[in-house]
Amino acid sequence: MRTSSIQTILLTTALCALAGGQVVLGSSKARASFAPPAPPTDLVANDLPWDGGGTVQIDWAASATPADQLKGYEILAHELEVTPRDAAIETDEAADRAAAEETQSLLEGEGIAPEDARRQAALSTPEFVSPPEDVSEWSSLGIVPATQTDYQATGLNKAGVYLFKIRAIGLEGDFSAATASSGEIRPVAAFFNGRKLPLLITLILIASAVFVFIVLARRGMPMRIRKIAGLAAVDEAVGRATEMGRSILYINGIQDMDDLQTVAGVTVLGRVAKTAAEYDAKIEVPTSRSLVMTAAREAVQSSYFSAGRPDAYNPDLIYYVTDEQFGFVAYISGMMTREKPAACFYMGSFFAESLILAETGNSVGAIQIAGTANPSQLPFFVAACDYTLIGEEFFAASAYLSGQPDQLGSLKGQDVGKILVGIVIIIGVTLATLQAITGSDSLEAAVNYLVNVILGS
Amino acid sequence: MQILTRSIPLFITAVAGIVMILSAFFPYTSDWGKFAGQFFNILAAFAFVLGGGNLLKLHLKKISDQRPGWAYSGVVLVCFIVTLFVGLLKIGAYPNPTYPSVHFGGETQGSGSMFWWFYEYAFKPLTSTMFAMLAFYVASAAFRAFRAKNFEAILLLGTAFVVLLGRTFAGVLATGWIPPDSAFSGLRLENLSVYVMQVFNTAGTRAIMIGIALGIASTSMKILLGIDRSFLGSGD
Numbered sequence: 191m192r193t194s195s196i197q198t199i200l201l202t203t204a205l206c207a208l209a210g211g212q213v214v215l216g217s218s219k220a221r222a223s224f225a226p227p228a229p230p231t232d233l234v235a236n237d238l239p240w241d242g243g244g245t246v247q248i249d250w251a252a253s254a255t256p257a258d259q260l261k262g263y264e265i266l267a268h269e270l271e272v273t274p275r276d277a278a279i280e281t282d283e284a285a286d287r288a289a290a291e292e293t294q295s296l297l298e299g300e301g302i303a304p305e306d307a308r309r310q311a312a313l314s315t316p317e318f319v320s321p322p323e324d325v326s327e328w329s330s331l332g333i334v335p336a337t338q339t340d341y342q343a344t345g346l347n348k349a350g351v352y353l354f355k356i357r358a359i360g361l362e363g364d365f366s367a368a369t370a371s372s373g374e375i376r377p378v379a380a381f382f383n384g385r386k387l388p389l390l391i392t393l394i395l396i397a398s399a400v401f402v403f404i405v406l407a408r409r410g411m412p413m414r415i416r417k418i419a420g421l422a423a424v425d426e427a428v429g430r431a432t433e434m435g436r437s438i439l440y441i442n443g444i445q446d447m448d449d450l451q452t453v454a455g456v457t458v459l460g461r462v463a464k465t466a467a468e469y470d471a472k473i474e475v476p477t478s479r480s481l482v483m484t485a486a487r488e489a490v491q492s493s494y495f496s497a498g499r500p501d502a503y504n505p506d507l508i509y510y511v512t513d514e515q516f517g518f519v520a521y522i523s524g525m526m527t528r529e530k531p532a533a534c535f536y537m538g539s540f541f542a543e544s545l546i547l548a549e550t551g552n553s554v555g556a557i558q559i560a561g562t563a564n565p566s567q568l569p570f571f572v573a574a575c576d577y578t579l580i581g582e583e584f585f586a587a588s589a590y591l592s593g594q595p596d597q598l599g600s601l602k603g604q605d606v607g608k609i610l611v612g613i614v615i616i617i618g619v620t621l622a623t624l625q626a627i628t629g630s631d632s633l634e635a636a637v638n639y640l641v642n643v644i645l646g647s
Numbered sequence: 648m649q650i651l652t653r654s655i656p657l658f659i660t661a662v663a664g665i666v667m668i669l670s671a672f673f674p675y676t677s678d679w680g681k682f683a684g685q686f687f688n689i690l691a692a693f694a695f696v697l698g699g700g701n702l703l704k705l706h707l708k709k710i711s712d713q714r715p716g717w718a719y720s721g722v723v724l725v726c727f728i729v730t731l732f733v734g735l736l737k738i739g740a741y742p743n744p745t746y747p748s749v750h751f752g753g754e755t756q757g758s759g760s761m762f763w764w765f766y767e768y769a770f771k772p773l774t775s776t777m778f779a780m781l782a783f784y785v786a787s788a789a790f791r792a793f794r795a796k797n798f799e800a801i802l803l804l805g806t807a808f809v810v811l812l813g814r815t816f817a818g819v820l821a822t823g824w825i826p827p828d829s830a831f832s833g834l835r836l837e838n839l840s841v842y843v844m845q846v847f848n849t850a851g852t853r854a855i856m857i858g859i860a861l862g863i864a865s866t867s868m869k870i871l872l873g874i875d876r877s878f879l880g881s882g883d
Contacts (some may be wrong), residue, residue, distance in 0.1 A: 203858050242674045379674030386672050400868045448687050450863055457877040480698030485878055496789035509705050510698035515778035549784040563859045581855045585862030588875055596874050603866040610858050
């Protein structure tokens with residue numbers, strides 16, 4: 191018993207000595223890590239120039255505490271509710287709104303005078319609120335590594351006014367005192383969004399190429415376009431419908447005229463309708479939007495006129511069904527099953543209904559041609575239709591079917607765009623591969639510039 | 648007449664298009680873009696009347712001609728008129744709490760209203776039924792697409808097999824014997840499936856997307872310059 195007590199005492203003493211030694215050895219480090227870190231200094235916040243608004247550039251001087259003893263810096267922001275000047279404007283606007291609303295809502299009751307409404311609104315307008323002293327009430331925008339001394343705060347309210355502070359975070363999660371708050375910053379939009387400059391340059395290059403080739407085509411430069419099987423099959427599909435004495439069904443997608451795919455679909459409709467008019471085939475165009483119905487009627491009527499068959503044009507065959515996606519699908523599926531069209535065209539923007547429509551068309555034995563620029567729906571059309579115009583082929587359909595030189599010239603200009611994209615891809619792949627092999631910082635910066643600035647615009 | 652049917656629409660198209668482009672690059676003009684977009688909403692609102700009128704005309708004609716399936720047109724008309732009546736008169740809608748004395752102040756689609764009841768207990772089940780049919784169509788389309796007719800089809804079938812199996816428990820079980828930390832862990836079906844989707848599928852999709860983007864730019868250019876006028880019914 192006594193022996194074991196002595197052993198326990200010796201063991202405890204040894205452990206204490208060991209612990210003491212560790213404390214002595216690591217004393218300087220321990221002191222540094224348990225004391226709160228020194229705060230960063232020289233905080234400067236500025237509205238980022240040449241941007242679309244909502245971004246502030248924040249810079250600061252590093253904390254006196256070494257970076258390896260810090261977890262990072264926390265960026266704090268506070269949006270002022272209203273400045274006194276804004277409050278006055280807000281008061282007037284609120285008063286006007288309140289007066290208008292009250293007058294409208296109390297048609298039969300006692301109207302409220304605009305002056306009274308103005309006063310009421312002024313009373314209810316919040317006064318300027320000073321930023322809270324306690325930084326825990328400020329919003330944290332994020333924590334950056336201790337080696338970083340700048341930050342871009344994005345996604346801020348363009349009309350808001352912000353204050354910023356920075357504080358260092360120690361390894362134990364202890365915070366330094368926050369810096370003094372920055373001045374009031376309003377992250378306004380610049381006249382020109384410089385971040386989109388690469389996009390603007392690309393757009394100008396592609397648009398110029400399209401324009402130049404259109405001019406060259408008009409001057410007689412020969413333009414060649416490869417055969418697009420889906421468009422070459424239009425005559426075959428219309429001819430088949432004529433032979434079988436059945437109708438042609440044309441679906442122009444389920445989006446409105448503000449979608450470029452719908453516009454392209456109407457363009458193709460014009461060409462298909464012209465062929466149908468020449469073959470004396472019946473073409474039926476149910477639409478899911480009223481405006482599309484109107485545009486489709488114009489296009490079909492024009493085609494019948496240009497085919498020399500104005501008498502054969504029947505506007506009742508181009509009609510509105512419903513805006514509802516699955517209501518539209520239910521109608522089309524039922525109609526297909528009952529009337530068994532010989533040819534079905536799906537040209538436009540489609541979503542989940544693509545497969546239901548194409549499979550129903552397949553089940554009634556129709557020859558089917560689809561075209562869409564929705565990549566997620568392309569596999570369904572490829573699986574269920576005879577021919578599918580994939581993405582750009584769909585947009586090229588108008589030029590292909592018309593055969594007009596200036597339209598074909600625009601396709602040539604589009605090819606210049608493809609060459610540009612190809613060059614950028616090759617440069618990017620080469621830089622990224624070399625960077626991975628060499629680990630070079632400058633190459634990494636070049637890759638980041640390409641990804642974040644050029645492609646990010 | 649030529650001015651009304653061609654020149655003015657082309658001018659409006661060009662102005663609206665240029666305003667939209669400007670609003671993308673010049674933040675101060677972003678409101679112009681929104682303003683131009685509002686015109687479309689106004690047009691679409693008028694077009695609703697046009698669409699409703701067309702719907703009535705078409706189905707009334709079908710009923711009067713007693714064409715095959717005319718009874719369905721009767722159902723469409725009854726549903727259309729009842730829904731319109733219920734929606735416009737806000738039948739069963741709770742009053743607006745801010746203005747309780749004002750008639751028609753409540754929300755048409757507010758919970759408990761008859762319009763809401765139609766939506767919840769008639770419209771939603773019907774659309775869900777149509778959507779559910781997609782499952783069967785996917786199976787039938789997959790069966791046809793995955794027939795090994797030639798080399799490309801065999802390649803497609805093999806890839807589809809890996810991706811489909813890799814997303815099921817059976818796939819995980821089938822190659823579970825390959826140690827996850829070994830050099831061959833990439834051959835586990837669940838990892839192969841992810842690889843196919845992240846590398847091959849993404850590369851293919853991006854290629855299509857680039858083509859689409861260029862096609863959109865070129866088509867927009869043609870429309871803005873008035874080269875492609877077929878959407879106005881004057882293609883040639």
